[in-house]
Amino acid sequence: MSMTSDKKIINSFYLQDELNPNVWTSPDNPKIAKLKPEIRERLLKIADIFVDSLDIEIFVQDIILIGSLTGYNWSEFSDFDLHILYDYDDAGDKKELYKELFRLKKTIFNAAHDIIIKGFDVEVFVQDLNEEEKSIASYSVLNDEWIREPKKENFEIDPKAIKEKAEQWMDIIDGVLENAEDEDLENAIKLVKKYREKLRKYRTCGLEKEGEFSYENLVFKFLRRNGYITKLENFKNEITDKKLSLENQNLE
Helix, strand or coil: CCCCCHHHHHHCCCCCCCCCCCCECCCCCCCCCCECHHHHHHHHHHHHHHHHHCCCCCCCCEEEEECHHHCCCCCCCCEEEEEEEECHHHHHHHHHHHHHHHHHHHHHHHHHCCCEECCEEEEEEEEECCCCCCCCCEEECCCCEEEECCCCCCCCCCHHHHHHHHHHHHHHHHHHHHHHHCCCHHHHHHHHHHHHHHHHHHHHHHHHHHHHHCHHHHHHHHHHHCCHHHHHHHHHHHHHHHHHCCCCCCCC
16 A cells, blocks of 8 residues: 655645636636636536436435635645535435435445546435534535635644654554454454544544634645555455355365
């Protein structure tokens, strides 16, 4: 697994002078900036195909773009975070079932499609209408207007602190995966899931306290950009394959 250099990752956290000029009209003035028409058209088409793939008829409240490409913190690591807004309360007693199904559909869709727009991947997700939005900016692709305009905040980072905390998590992940090798399949999967959830909660806590620029979120992004999140996520399949495989016996 190739690892992106620490310096390159840290540099990606610094704010840009303007919105991404390949994505937005008037990138130096968010008040009048709009998604470029050809990009908006493609995103709407992608959303339409994704909703069809759910195989369940839902009422789409909005189609929104969130994440770094809606603000000044975009970088080469950014992607189009395309969210389909749906009121899960409409599902009644099937609410949790729908959430799990749509998460699975998201994984299948994103794995099956390699859609790139202006050099950035497109990730699609069904978001609960009633869920609090933590992105610093959001744009309605459906209505072609800002829901929340981006603002350039005073933002300073401590590269040493980010690297130190990221290295602590890297040591934890390496230790978890090493220990999981010695467990039976069921316990190995439980162990990996446990620490995936710990890492998710660590990031969520930071987002709730200080938003996208919290150190917890930056550490999570560091781990995602250097390959450690993928390493943790891929291990479940790798350990399953390894534990269930049988080697050929030499009968001679």
